[in-house]
Amino acid sequence: MKRPTIADIAQRAGVSKGAVSYALNGQPGVSESTRRRVLAIAKEIGWNPNGAARALSGAPSDTIGMVLRRPARILGVEPFFMELISGVEAELSARSYALTLQVVADQAAEIEVYRRWWGERRVDGVLVCDLRVDDPRITALADLSLPTVVVGSLGEVAGLVSVWSDDAAPVVEAVEYLNALGHRHIARVGGLPDLRHTAVRTEAFEEVCRRLNVEPALTIPTDYTGEDGARATRRLLSSPRRPTAILYDNDVMAVAGLAVAHEMGFSVPGDVSLVAWDDSVLCQLVHPPLTAMSRDIPAYGGHAARRLLDVIAGGSVASLQDVAAHLIPRGSTAAPAPRA
Secondary structure, three states: OOOOOHHHHHHHHOOOHHHHHHHHOOOOOOOHHHHHHHHHHHHHHOOOHHHHHHHHHOOOOOEEEEEEOOOHHHHOOOHHHHHHHHHHHHHHHHOOOEEEEEEOOOHHHHHHHHHHHHHOOOOOEEEEOOOEOOOHHHHHHHHHOOOEEEEOOOOOOOOOEEEEOOOHHHHHHHHHHHHHHOOOEEEEEOOOOOEHHHHHHHHHHHHHHHHHOOEEEEEEOOOOOHHHHHHHHHHHHOOOOOOOEEEEOOHHHHHHHHHHHHHOOOOOOOOOEEEEEOOOHHHHHOOOOOEEEEOOHHHHHHHHHHHHHHHHOOOOOOOEEOOOOEEEOOOOOOOOOOOO
């Protein structure tokens, strides 16, 4: 877990620590080619001259970081991340640690934030969310030796600790429940398709639909916003093969879907049943209240934070499979009405 130092730069550049100091601070005493080489190595290993005082002192920051590649407007309305962060904060405050949160636009910016935080000693470790399929962040974080806990399943990736829950089993439970009610036409409004948990849910949805002979087994990808969820719902309810039940990958889209169904003159659950992923107060305040796949998200965040602090302390830490979401039936699901 060694942080990059001036000594590391000096060793790689084949010069003295004094020469590195001159180069980093723009002082005379080194050639221009040496200065360029030193600056390039400093950037490569994540040492930032703006954090020189902290980097030289070796003091811990008593802070962990979280970078989210989501539009900031989504974070303001989606309960999942607020509940996750509340669980993280509860664990950190008990240990006198702080959380630094940053929202970025793309993958390159996210990796650059990790390099800067680690080089400037702004954080002692990071929580990584929204794991992608073939995610390059994992390699970048391993190369930095930055203490990391991934919130999500790493699959076969070794060397990093993760806290995760089964994303397939709840999908199977929901489809089997709808099928037992008599639904044979079930669709899904999914999340971002490059997210690993979205891919797991999609595969599970298609497999259980095949096994139960459920149609159309269609997943419409979205960006998790209410607007995208509403558009997907209009598309499904306008289809000649209109589904009698729809699963949503978050609560915000399910609430938006409920509003669209009412707007289009459909009864819920008389004409269409709706199921939300991640139960929240939103699901319970609408009418009818939404059937949802529920889990303790603050506890999930607390488990991740606790393991990251253990990694930072240098302990031997194992990954944790957390409790999977389970179905809570409410008023938005019922047996489908006979079609003329």
